[in-house]
Amino acid sequence: MTQKLVVIGAGMASGRVLEHLFEDAPGTFEVTLFNAEARGNYNRIMLSPVLSGEKTYEEIVTHDADWYARHGVTCHFGTHVTRIDRDRKVVVAGGAEVTYDRLVIATGSAPFIIPVPGRDLPGVVSYRDLDDTNAMIAAARPGAKAVVIGGGLLGLEAAAGLALRGMEVTVIHLMGHLMERQLDPAAGYLLQKALEARGIRIHCKGATKAILGQDRAEAVLLEDGTTYGADLVVMAVGIRPETRLATDAGLEVGRGITVDDTMVTSDPAILAVGECVEHDRQLFGLVAPLYDQARVVAATLQGKPAAFRPVQTATKLKVTGCDLFSAGDFAEGEGREDIVLRDPARGIYKRLVIQQDRLIGAVLYGDTADGPWFFGLIKDGTDIGPLRDTLIFGPSHQGGATADPMAAVAALPPEAEICGCNGVCKGRIVQAIEAGAQTLAAVRAVTKASSSCGTCTGLVEQVMALTLGPDFAAPVRQGMCGCTDQGHDDVRRLIRVKALKSIPAVMQELGWKTAGGCASCRPALNYYLLAEWPLDYRDDRQSRFVNERNHANIQKDGTYSVVPRMWGGVTTPDELRAIADAADRYNVPMVKVTGGQRIDLLGVRKEDLPAIWADLNAAGMVSGHAYSKGLRTVKTCVGSEFCRFGTQDSTGLGIRLEKLLWGSWTPHKVKLGVSGCPRNCAEATIKDIGIICVDSGYQISVAGAAGMEVKETEFLAATPSADEACDITAAFIQLYREQGQYLHRAFKWVAKVGLDKIRAQVVDDLENRAALVARFELSQSVYRQDPWAEHAPAAARRQWAALADLSQEAAE
Amino acid sequence: MNWIDIGSLTDIPAQGARVVRTALGCVAVFRTADDQVFALEDRCPHKGGPLSEGIVHGAQVTCPLHAWVFDLNTGQAQGADEGAVATFSARVVAGRVQLDATRLVRRSAA
Ligand code: SRM
Numbered sequence: 066m067t068q069k070l071v072v073i074g075a076g077m078a079s080g081r082v083l084e085h086l087f088e089d090a091p092g093t094f095e096v097t098l099f100n101a102e103a104r105g106n107y108n109r110i111m112l113s114p115v116l117s118g119e120k121t122y123e124e125i126v127t128h129d130a131d132w133y134a135r136h137g138v139t140c141h142f143g144t145h146v147t148r149i150d151r152d153r154k155v156v157v158a159g160g161a162e163v164t165y166d167r168l169v170i171a172t173g174s175a176p177f178i179i180p181v182p183g184r185d186l187p188g189v190v191s192y193r194d195l196d197d198t199n200a201m202i203a204a205a206r207p208g209a210k211a212v213v214i215g216g217g218l219l220g221l222e223a224a225a226g227l228a229l230r231g232m233e234v235t236v237i238h239l240m241g242h243l244m245e246r247q248l249d250p251a252a253g254y255l256l257q258k259a260l261e262a263r264g265i266r267i268h269c270k271g272a273t274k275a276i277l278g279q280d281r282a283e284a285v286l287l288e289d290g291t292t293y294g295a296d297l298v299v300m301a302v303g304i305r306p307e308t309r310l311a312t313d314a315g316l317e318v319g320r321g322i323t324v325d326d327t328m329v330t331s332d333p334a335i336l337a338v339g340e341c342v343e344h345d346r347q348l349f350g351l352v353a354p355l356y357d358q359a360r361v362v363a364a365t366l367q368g369k370p371a372a373f374r375p376v377q378t379a380t381k382l383k384v385t386g387c388d389l390f391s392a393g394d395f396a397e398g399e400g401r402e403d404i405v406l407r408d409p410a411r412g413i414y415k416r417l418v419i420q421q422d423r424l425i426g427a428v429l430y431g432d433t434a435d436g437p438w439f440f441g442l443i444k445d446g447t448d449i450g451p452l453r454d455t456l457i458f459g460p461s462h463q464g465g466a467t468a469d470p471m472a473a474v475a476a477l478p479p480e481a482e483i484c485g486c487n488g489v490c491k492g493r494i495v496q497a498i499e500a501g502a503q504t505l506a507a508v509r510a511v512t513k514a515s516s517s518c519g520t521c522t523g524l525v526e527q528v529m530a531l532t533l534g535p536d537f538a539a540p541v542r543q544g545m546c547g548c549t550d551q552g553h554d555d556v557r558r559l560i561r562v563k564a565l566k567s568i569p570a571v572m573q574e575l576g577w578k579t580a581g582g583c584a585s586c587r588p589a590l591n592y593y594l595l596a597e598w599p600l601d602y603r604d605d606r607q608s609r610f611v612n613e614r615n616h617a618n619i620q621k622d623g624t625y626s627v628v629p630r631m632w633g634g635v636t637t638p639d640e641l642r643a644i645a646d647a648a649d650r651y652n653v654p655m656v657k658v659t660g661g662q663r664i665d666l667l668g669v670r671k672e673d674l675p676a677i678w679a680d681l682n683a684a685g686m687v688s689g690h691a692y693s694k695g696l697r698t699v700k701t702c703v704g705s706e707f708c709r710f711g712t713q714d715s716t717g718l719g720i721r722l723e724k725l726l727w728g729s730w731t732p733h734k735v736k737l738g739v740s741g742c743p744r745n746c747a748e749a750t751i752k753d754i755g756i757i758c759v760d761s762g763y764q765i766s767v768a769g770a771a772g773m774e775v776k777e778t779e780f781l782a783a784t785p786s787a788d789e790a791c792d793i794t795a796a797f798i799q800l801y802r803e804q805g806q807y808l809h810r811a812f813k814w815v816a817k818v819g820l821d822k823i824r825a826q827v828v829d830d831l832e833n834r835a836a837l838v839a840r841f842e843l844s845q846s847v848y849r850q851d852p853w854a855e856h857a858p859a860a861a862r863r864q865w866a867a868l869a870d871l872s873q874e875a876a877e
Numbered sequence: 878m879n880w881i882d883i884g885s886l887t888d889i890p891a892q893g894a895r896v897v898r899t900a901l902g903c904v905a906v907f908r909t910a911d912d913q914v915f916a917l918e919d920r921c922p923h924k925g926g927p928l929s930e931g932i933v934h935g936a937q938v939t940c941p942l943h944a945w946v947f948d949l950n951t952g953q954a955q956g957a958d959e960g961a962v963a964t965f966s967a968r969v970v971a972g973r974v975q976l977d978a979t980r981l982v983r984r985s986a987a
Pocket residue numbers: 618619620621626628657658659660661662663665690691692697698736770771772773774810
């Protein structure tokens with residue numbers, strides 16, 4: 066017999082309840098799920114990486130539409146439950162009613178808003194859900210100012226994320242040091258220093274008096290008279306349990322909804338779980354105890370005995386580069402003793418608090434590897450008397466073990482907790498591995514270890530390595546190449562948000578696994594950097610593939626081909642004479658007309674390249690970039706100037722486009738065609754961008770291909786004006802430059818993003834189009850240059866020749 | 878050993894190479910990011926590609942023609958590819974690059 070279960074709130078706690086129910090008792094409950102947020106369950110604690118740009122929302126979704134459908138959950142997302150009618154056992158939402166046999170309240174918390182004037186102004190946000198996060202991202206223009214009120218876990222994660230996005234951030238904190246609930250003053254100081262080093266201003270002992278502004282927040286005023294300018298104000302001063310529904314329904318409510326050990330409220334049909342509950346006078350604000358509650362709720366619903374017993378929790382701050390860990394109680398007190406270790410050079414601080422030979426608190430800053438071990442000692446109340454002298458050095462120094470990094474994990478007892486979020490101990494992971502979970506994904510699926518905040522992933526992998534021995538293959542992630550686990554899109558995003566401006570900076574900050582990258586990631590990084598920072602980044606020639614480094618195509622025998630630009634395929638007798646002379650002078654074995662309407666001089670020796678370029682430059686010709694991931698050719702037909710069917714000057718437009726676009730670097734090569742009428746003699750409809758002239762103007766189509774794949778272009782836009790055709794073309798190319806994956810031709814990028822989205826940005830949204838054109842022009846101010854002219858001067862030629870010639874030397 | 882001066886370290890771009898002509902064919906002299914130098918035969922065993930034009934990463938180079946990777950220390954092809962190029966002794970002394978000419982210069986008797 067199925068029971069009707071209604072769940073209010075699709076958060077971290079209720080999500081876990083449902084997972085247990087469907088696993089333990091599939092088909093027993095017919096679930097209706099309400100959520101005030103317009104989406105289902107996601108990993109709320111990963112909002113900070115989304116804010117900083119290190120993850121996307123899609124990556125933190127825990128239950129997608131598919132999952133709900135598979136388990137027959139009726140979802141009402143974006144719907145507030147407004148009332149519970151306990152007599153009739155119905156919940157009311159948006160005028161509709163749903164009846165229940167059992168009800169679970171999992172409404173979480175609401176952010177606390179300090180009652181100061183100006184708190185309702187636009188530009189003031191809290192930090193609780195995806196909408197808040199998106200509002201912050203939207204406001205985070207580089208250089209804009211943000212004030213974060215609250216220097217606790219949430220406030221600091223918000224501050225770090227906004228700083229990574231280029232904002233000027235100030236944190237106002239009421240107390241004397243940051244995160245005073247988790248850290249002692251020394252660790253708080255180290256943390257403050259680390260944050261200040263990232264350009265975040267910290268104002269401790271600051272009490273907010275008012276938020277100033279006319280139509281939106283403009284500044285924050287403190288009691289001491291200080292004001293800080295603010296385009297964005299984030300309030301992260303605390304939370305209070307969301308209990309309104311329960312109070313209205315007459316349930317017993319203290320600070321949270323009162324529950325007993327089985328998680329049942331004062332009404333036997335109603336359970337509550339998560340941050341909205343109060344158990345034994347205690348509230349809960351971290352996921353670990355909520356997951357324990359969830360297990361109990363699932364058991365109670367199935368009529369199985371279970372009791373919730375709160376355990377100690379440990380805290381980590383999810384700010385990349387700030388390693389801190391705290392657990393237990395570390396306030397100074399009667400009969401308490403401290404053991405402290407400091408290493409200022411490495412910025413390490415460790416403090417253990419001991420009472421009657423038991424470890425009761427630990428604060429670690431800078432090196433948190435031993436955190437889980439200390440936490441285990443605290444939770445178990447282990448008698449540390451015998452270890453006391455070496456305790457602070459961690460498990461690897463106990464029992465004479467060496468300082469091997471694996472030793473720390475090896476030394477952990479089976480009960481030691483590895484995953485704090487999900488309360489998974491080492492023994493459970495070992496058990497899962499021995500039962501057949503051989504990959505990180507499998508261990509995650511079976512034990513949930515490392516599936517929430519992910520900071521213990523490394524530990525889990527170490528446990529796997531210890532258990533599986535040589536059989537353990539390091540997890541393969543879909544990285545750009547073997548040097549990194551980060552994919553192309555992530556690398557690009559991180560280059561932007563972390564303002565990385567050199568290849569070594571990218572490799573350092575994103576944890577490249579090789580010293581100097583490889584032949585596949587280096588050219589990609591070089592492109593991403595020059596596309597992102599056209600003015601700041603200096604092209605790294607040594608990260609270029611040979612053709613781009615030498616501005617000519619290498620041939621099978623090590624000679625090169627030289628292709629001067631013929632704008633729109635048009636040449637002159639003088640140009641042809643100069644080409645002929647050059648071919649003679651440098652003994653060019655073959656002169657060939659290319660498929661791109663120009664002339665190729667094949668078989669030129671490397672040391673002759675600068676000289677032949679100088680000759681061609683002297684006749685007014687520049688590089689045709691027949692070698693580049695950049696603009697190649699703009700193929701044209703004769704058009705209205707000569708052809709009896711021509712409707713517009715296709716040759717002229719082609720030349721104009723080529724002059725606009727030449728020199729630009731793109732993810733892969735870009736070729737254009739402009740035909741004077743639909744007879745299409747320039748084959749425009751198989752190019753990356755093709756323009757067909759018609760009586761009414763120009764039809765622009767994109768995403769054609771005629772190489773390893775063949776594909777007709779798709780219609781993008783029509784315009785009566787040649788100027789607009791040029792703008793749309795430049796905007797399209799700029800968007801491709803900004804979004805395309807390295808070595809993806811335009812058609813691949815269009816297929817990935819969708820032509821409609823692209824059209825919206827380059828055709829329909831005029832402001833955005835203008836911005837794209839402006840960014841393209843900015844980049845072209847650097848790159849619309851002839852590389853041949855740079856290398857042709859006699860002084861620069863030496864490096865194209867051999868360094869030394871020993872062929873005539875004789876041995877003595 | 879018969880060390881011959883072939884040029885200044887700065888004549889070779891870091892993460893790049895220059896070529897030295899010898900009676901035995903071209904030798905590619907590589908300079909890594911950390912200023913080590915290596916001298917290898919400039920002919921890929923696959924189809925003769927000029928290794929001096931490859932991308933240098935760590936102490937390895939990727940052939941510009943079909944992307945075989947070679948260890949600069951040993952001249953051995955890496956990964957699944959089989960083959961090797963000859964290596965020659967090279968060193969840097971006071972900013973100058975020197976090659977051991979014993980095997981490189983023409984035998985006067987020959
Ligand atoms: C010279 C030329 C052939 C000719 O004699 O006509 C040529 C020569 C090469 N093409 Fe091409 N392509 C030439 C027109 C084309 C065309 C026709 C066109 O542009 O109208 C195409 C089909 C259209 C297209 O681009 O899709 C074409 C599709 C390719 C492809 C396949 C691209 C693809 O996305 O599938 C490659 C391989 C690549 O780029 O990865 C390629 C690569 C090459 C390379 C650069 C191979 C290499 O990396 O060494 C060839 C250099 C040979 C050499 O020794 O210099 N070439 N190649 C043409 C130069 C045009 C120019 O003036 O710049």
